[in-house]
Amino acid sequence: MIAIKALSHTYPGTRRQPPRQALAGLDLVVDPGCFAILSGPNGSGKSTLFRILCGLLRPSQGTIEIGGADLFADPTRARALMGVVFQSPAVDRHLSVIENLRLQGALYGLSGAEFDARLAEAENWTAIRERHxxxxxxxxxxxxxxxxxxxxxxxxxxxxxxxxxxxGLDPASRKAFLDALHRLHKTMGLTILMTSHIFAEAEDADKVAILKDGRLLAYDHPAALRARLGSEMLVIQCADPQSLGARIKAEFAPKMMCVHEAEVRLEEIEPSQSLALLERILDRYRPEIASVAIKPPDLEDVFIHITGPAGAGPQGGPR
Amino acid sequence: MIRVAAALAKRELVRFLRQPSRVVGSVGQPLLFWLFLGAGFTPSFRSAGLEGMTYLEYFFPGALLMLLLFASIFSCITVIEDRDQGFLQGVLVAPVSRLAIVLGKVSGAALIALFQAVLLLLAAPFLGLIPSPGGAVLLLMGMVLASVGFTALGFAIAWGLSSTSGFHAVMMVFLMPLWMLSGALFPVTGAPAWLYALMVVNPVSHALELIRAPFYAAPAALFASPAYLTALAVAGGWAVLALSWALWRVGRVEKGA
Structure with missing residues (x-):
């Protein structure tokens, strides 16, 4: 449904600001019917990619096809295939629900009985229909x-x-929104591409793409991504993770280790060995350690692993 | 395209009527300016060739033009608000022509401006200013041209601005002077040469002529007057140019280097 080829974008510089590359040769294919999540630290190029996909920005290089239509050569056909939900609300707060919907209908040439039929179809899943x-x-x-x-x-x-x-939604509203989205995805066979910072949202997706510095670092099923870190990992919280990490590395030679904020993270541990390793580390460094946990890796751990400690911005990292 | 533009224009009207402060502000200000300045300057107003005319009367077409200017400015501020709030993004991603977006905003703004102008026109008979039916049609046309010119110009400027305060600055140093130098406040004749030159090339002066003349002459006489025909051509050209500029701004998509 979406085919992105060799997409690069550089924001032109000004006198005070040098040009900045936001996307660097990105290739990405989203198959029809796929629920894909686009994720990445702040400044990774997500928003640039999103604006290009909506047609609000022309990339420096590369092509995008939406349902077979070239987004730049034939924007009207490509736009007719897609619906966009922006982060900032695109509804008019001064108008009523039905006035907003009629206006949207007019933008897409819908009125009268056709509009009514489309509306009934579009809102059958939500309480909006009682609050026109x-x-x-x-x-x-x-x-x-x-x-x-x-x-x-x-x-x-x-x-x-x-x-x-x-x-900006509370957990209950967030869940309701996502549930509705997943239902629509199934019943209407929609293709969905959604950017998100919240990894719990990505667990149910078909594909998760991780972007950093304008490059695609990973694009796979959530389970396959998690499998990259093995089935168990050890997370140690301490005051000086750099120094403790270095000592652990020298002493225990873990297969994969990274230091992220106040944590030393040992990944891809054999499940049979994790408890023993934990005990040995505790034996040795107990006074320095604030807390320690053995857990199966989740997508957030994958994200930290892939984007590296420096890449996780204030919203991208764990709290 | 017409239906899209009409739907967008309707939104402008509904929003306007739901914000009473806007109605009060844009009718109130020209009305107060007219009443206070008009009454205050009337004793000292002596202009060659305009003997017997009070300043209250002289300033009335100028106050009408000011009202059209203010209504346009308020409408153009909503361009920036729409951008900030995301409404505009939703319109831009829809498969609609860019011309419909410009026409929707401009015609909505023009309708709002005319609605307010009619309120101020209720004062005209008290000044003895009663245009003929044909004159009223010409007056209406003049007001439409002026308001399209102002709104399209403001739209094109507002499109590239990210803050409403920035727009206020542009309005004070650019749009207000266009009005001040239109002959709304003082006659073109008798102004110092440099000011006279500025006033003559100002398209808003010509728009004012389209609003002032129908009060004093019959349509037949107007169409025989070169001054009126020039004004019509200049104001019309201004509206078309401003619209084209706005359309060009909307159609431009930010590009990568």
Missing amino acids: HERVDTLSGGLARQLELVKCLLSRPRLLLLDEPTT
Whole structure:
């Protein structure tokens, strides 16, 4: 559904700012019907890629096909296939729910009975349908997000692009939104590409792409990504992880180790050995260690491993 | 395309009516300016060839033009707000023509401006300014041209700005002077030479002529007057150029190096 080839983008420099490369020769294919998550630390090029996909930015080089249509040569055909949910709300707060939806209908040439039919189809999954005459600024954050989604679905897109759609939602609203998204993905056979910082959101995806410095570092099924770190790992929290990490490395020669913020992380440990290793480390360095845990790796661990300690920005790293 | 533009224009109207402060602000300011300046300057207003005209009367078309200018400015500020709030992104990713986006905003703004102008026009009969039916049509046309010119110009400027405060600065040093030097406040004749030159090349002076003349002459006489026809050509050209500029700005997509 999306075929990105050799995509590069450099923001032109100004007198005070040198040119900055945001994407460097990116290749990415999202198959029809795939639920893909695009993730990466701040400044990795996610937003640039997203803006290019929406047609709001022209890349320096490379091609993108959306459902077979060239996004730059035939933008109208490509745009007709996709629906976009931006991070900042694209609904008008001063208008009512139904006024916003009718306006969206007009943008896509829908009116009268056709609009009514499309609307019934697009909102059958949400409580929005009972609140047509309320002003958007009176809706809760979760419902406002659902309205964005309904708005997108009016044009019957084959591809949904979402830019961190759950930002600012409480956990319950976030879950409701994602559940709805997964249901729509299944029932309507949509292709979905969503950027996200929250790794719990990525666990249910078909594919997770990890971007850093404008390059694609990994693109795989979440389980396959987790398997890269083996089945168990050891996370040690301490005051001086650099020095402790160096000593552990010298003494125990772990297969994979990285230092991230206040943690020393030993990855890809044989499950039979993890407890023994833990005991030996505790024996030796107990006074320095604040806490220690054995756990199966999750996507966040994969992300830290792949993007490296320096790459994890304030929102990208664990809290 | 027309339907998309109409839907966007309708949104402008609905938003306008839901924000009473905007209605009060953009009708109130020209009204107060007109009343206070008009009443205050009337005793000292003596201009060659305009004997017998109070300043209140002289300033009335200028106040109308000011109202159109302010209505346009308020509408253009919403361009920046729409960008900030993301509404515009949603419109830009839809498969709609860029011309529809510009026409939607400009025609919505023009309708709002005309609605307000009609409120101020209710004062005209008290000044003895009653245009003929044909004159009223010409007056309306003049107001439409002026408001399209202002809005399209403001739209093109606002499109590239990221803050409303930046737009206020542009408005004060660029849009307001266009109005001040239009003959709205003082007659072109009698101004110092350098000012006279500026006023004559200012397209807004010509828009003002389109608004002032229909109060005083019949349509037939106007169409025989070279001054009026020149004003019509200049104001029309200004509106078309401003619209083209706005369209060019909207159609431009940021490109990589």
